[in-house]
Amino acid sequence: MTSELSAATFKLADQAALSPAQQQLEQTLLTFIRKHRQQPDTGLFVIHGDAGTGKSAVLAAAFSRLQALSRSEKPNDLQNTTNYLVVNHNEMLKIYKRLAGDDPDLRKKDFQKPTPLINRLTKTDTMADVVFIDEAHLLLTQPDRYNKFTGHNQLTELIKHSRVVVLVFDTRQVLKLKSYWQTSDLAPFLALYPHETFNLDEQFRMNGNADVVNWIDQFTQGNLSPKPVDKQFDFKVFSDGQPMYDLIRQRDHEVSLSRLVATADFPYVVNHGTWYVTAGSLKIPWDKVNLTDDPWALRSETLNEVGSIYTIQGFDLNYAGVVLGPSVGYDAATDTVVVHPERYEDQEAFKNRDDLGNLAPLKAQIIFNSINVLMKRGRYGLYLYAVDPALRQRLLAL
Incomplete structure (x- = not known):
């Protein structure tokens, strides 16, 4: 990627630039995916962290690595998996799609807004292997005619059509009542599905002490x-x-x-x-x-x-x-x-x-x-x- 693009976004870093905590998260995440991809119940992996703690950076790095394994000509346990990264945020989606042009293992179609993906998976009655959700606190928690979402909760619908769901979640970045989430709102999902959580608490964006x-x-x-x-x-x-x-x-x-x-x-x-x-x-x-x-x-x-x-x-x-x-x-x-x-x-x-x-x-x-x-x-x-x-x-x- 260009230095301008790297500097302008959520610091999508290469492996060497990830902190020890971020590298640990990436490894833990891929281990979780391997363990739960072929289980009968959808596996949920939740990443918590405040603004600027590098959630999107490590999510993008892990997704790139997953897609490299999926598209590798060398046989491996994640080869030919169908995976998506979704974000309910137009400007961030643009960044992800631009990054796809700089990474040989990524395609623009890998990155979606939640409603079109939900509607397509529902219509074709198909399952994704892994769905990454950036800014999951922006997912809708009620029907929204303007966005053509007729369900009651976008996370519920994505879980229905995925073998593993990885979500970044920060209740302090909820900005609308129609996507209102509290940390406790995740509890019913975590009670139903096998899950792991990981907390990022180191501030990466701000140089301030x-x-x-x-x-x-x-x-x-x-x-x-x-x-x-x-x-x-x-x-x-x-x-x-x-x-x-x-x-x-x-x-x-x-x-x-x-x-x-x-x-x-x-x-x-x-x-x-x-x-x-x-x-x-x-x-x-x-x-x-x-x-x-x-x-x-x-x-x-x-x-x-x-x-x-x-x-x-x-x-x-x-x-x-x-x-x-x-x-x-x-x-x-x-x-x-x-x-x-x-x-x-x-x-x-x-x-x-x-x-x-x-x-x-x-x-x-x-x-x-x-x-x-x-x-x-x-x-x-x-x-x-x-x-x-x-x-x-x-x-x-x-």
Whole structure:
């Protein structure tokens, strides 16, 4: 793969670049596949890990190795197996398909969105040997007419048509009620099928030390702590969005892959004109619908846009400038970060459900999850601007 592509994505690394924990995971995973591929019950292998812990990197490395064995002319126990990697995320799917062109053992057809694969396997009444699911927390947990999914849970349907299912799962990256997962929601699946779990907890994306990662973790639980200092990670809070954007442009000129991103707090209607994010004196367009095969972060013109959780989730940037919109506020009485779901503009994320009980805490969690996704994009730096004046002043005071 090109150095640009490697730098721009979720660091799909070769075997030598995998950490000891990642290499152990890859070996454990392939051993599990060999053990369960010919068993009567579907085997489930669950990989847990926070944003930036290298889940997609090791998943892609293991899938490439599996396909090399499947397509090898030398007889082996995984030769001629039928395997897929699915992800319910358009921008990540583009990266996987591009990587297929750089790997002789991969084909673009190996990578699918879940609904088309489910529908095809159902129609032909066939079984896949192994299905890898990246970002499994984005799988639908209810029917969705827009996405042509008529079942009730995409994981259930994929298990029906697979001998082994490998899924990457992080409940802190759930971004919509229609794909709402809690860790406990996996329990019924694990109770029914033979399974193993593996936890990745080492931060690979962010060069920041443990204090930086902990600060973000605390923030996304509503807690504020002193701003960490780390010579290897540039962490700045801004009183206005324009100088933050100017610095992002400078960083992009210096090292590339530096972008503005924002919480979904600014109006946007697909294919209806240009919509803007406002951050103090800065007014800049939201990202446009991307009809190209190039992921948003790889296109040079997107330096003049603001990315969303849907264009940046799962990707690496070198520097990320994050605009915290009107839904993210501050409670001086408790000195905590608070969120206001009624100000969140992504109404598709809050599409009502009558099977989840009280939706208020779930909506708040989705907003905090989106902040976690955005704040953990940058390898070398995080820049923040808060639209809410009280939160902005409190952040500057830190």
